[in-house]
Amino acid sequence: MKPVPFDEAETYEPEDGWRRVSMAGSDQFSFEWFEKPPGHSSPMHDHENEQVCLCLEGELTVVTEEDSVTLQENDSVLLEANETHRVENDGEELAVGLDVFAPGRDFDFWTDREE
Template identity: 80%
Template sequence: MNPVSFDDAETYEPDEGWRRVAMAGSDKFSFEWFEKPPGHSSPMHDHENEQVCICLAGELTVATEDDEVTLSKHDSVHLESNEAHRVENTGDERAVGLDVFAPGRSFDFWTDRE
């Protein structure tokens, strides 16, 4: 067993107010808790990892090149490997979500981007 305390977990803030926290994970999968301020959107991007994005609070709109879905509390969406997408807080309050990646990844995905 390998417990991770939320307060002691590795944290990264790619943009102001967009905070990500690395939770339990391995090379096979990883969990990243995140929060986004109203109006914030990640850039359109893709990665080799499959991803499930779960909305825990607020509203998140997930857009691909061909489709768009708005998630409310407890809704989720699955993104295939290399499927270009962005995640935006389209609500009026802070949005909180949980991303699950398989295989697992580290914050290097964002910190090593040009």
């Protein structure tokens, strides 16, 4: 067993107010808790990992090249590997979510990323 206390987990803030916390994971899967301030959107991107995005608080809108869906608390969506997407907080309150990636990944995806 490998517990990960939230306050001791690796944290990364790709942009002001957009915080990600690396929770338990392995090469097969990883969990990233995140918070998005009102009006924030990640850039359109894709990755080799399948992703499940779960909305824990507020609302999150997930946009792909073909569609969009707004997640309410406890709703989730599956994004296939290499599916181009972004995640937005169009609301007026902080949104909190949990991303699950398979295979697992680390913050290098954002820190080593070229626009």
